[in-house]
Amino acid sequence: MSFKGRDILSTVDMSKEDFLEIMKVTGKMEELTKKEPVSNLLSDKIVAVLFMEPSTRTRLSFETAIHRLGAKAITVASAASSSAAKGETLADTAMTLDGYVDAIIVRQPQTGGARIMADAAKAPVINGGDGAGQHPTQALLDLYTILKEKGTLENLKIAMVGDLKYGRTVHSLSYAMAPFSPKEYIYCAPEELQMPEEIVKDMADRSIPVRKTADISEALQADIIYMTRIQRERFEDPAQYERLKGSFVLTRDLVKQGNPNISVMHPLPRVDEITTDVDDLPNAAYFRQAHNGVYLRMALLAMVTGRA
Secondary structure (H helix, E strand, O other): OOOOOOOEOOOOOOOHHHHHHHHHHHHHHHHHHHHOOOOOOOOOOEEEEEEOOOOOHHHHHHHHHHHHOOOEEEEEOOHHHOHHHHOOOHHHHHHHHOOOOOEEEEEEOOOOHHHHHHHHOOOOEEEEEEOOOOOHHHHHHHHHHHHHHHOOOOOOEEEEEOOOOOOHHHHHHHHHHHHHOOOEEEEEOOHHHOOOHHHHHHHHHOOOOEEEEOOHHHHOOOOEEEEOOOOHHHOOOHHHHHHHOOOOOEOHHHHHHOOOOOEEEOOOOOOOOEOHHHOOOOOEOHHHHHHHHHHHHHHHHHHHOOOO
């Protein structure tokens, strides 16, 4: 199975075999990093890192992955410092970058924007997040984290909590875990922020049991609880954000009342939805999850450039 030249835009169009191959290569990259912190695997490659929305973990883990593979990064860290500020289209940006680099990583606020760039560019495009749409590399590192924490991806009960309407991480995760026969998805959110109905329907069409609730105690009976923040930047009405922002707060006491083997995940950054007294519990996987992002993104870069 070759990923050479392939765009990584969404988890919706990936097969179970795709996911398993990516997990295998990610494991190899973790081992490579332990033996050889900086390799020369991509020493002849240049990668564009184009971030038109704020980011810490995604951008820096991609840049770390690039450096650990021996490649070079050219980075645009905000929309204001790119020609998007002058009105350049995403397609024109992609066609320009095609003459500069071997791969393009992009985060920008337009849902479907990464696909526009992929359609315009010959170089492989990796979607680092497109508005309220998809965040495939986050979902893939989430799969790798679940595999490491649980020893399997099969037949797990997964609760997703918080902003499920705008949360591209949970949209992507729902599709990424779907081929592994989840025991149940528990979608825990205020009604205004529940999972979009088209995703709920897609999961039902795949015979995945779905439970919608606003009670976090139900979510705590899962194998994985995936917390998300209420995203201020997705709200047009600040008053609605203020009303909903503290809907769910996971505390140490709550974790201890739930499934004793539950793993707590979060794509970060957190605001107030997980209290810091959870951090030293063995259940708390979110910083391990963030670190796994480097290995996963190394794997994708090596795969789309034909080196893995």
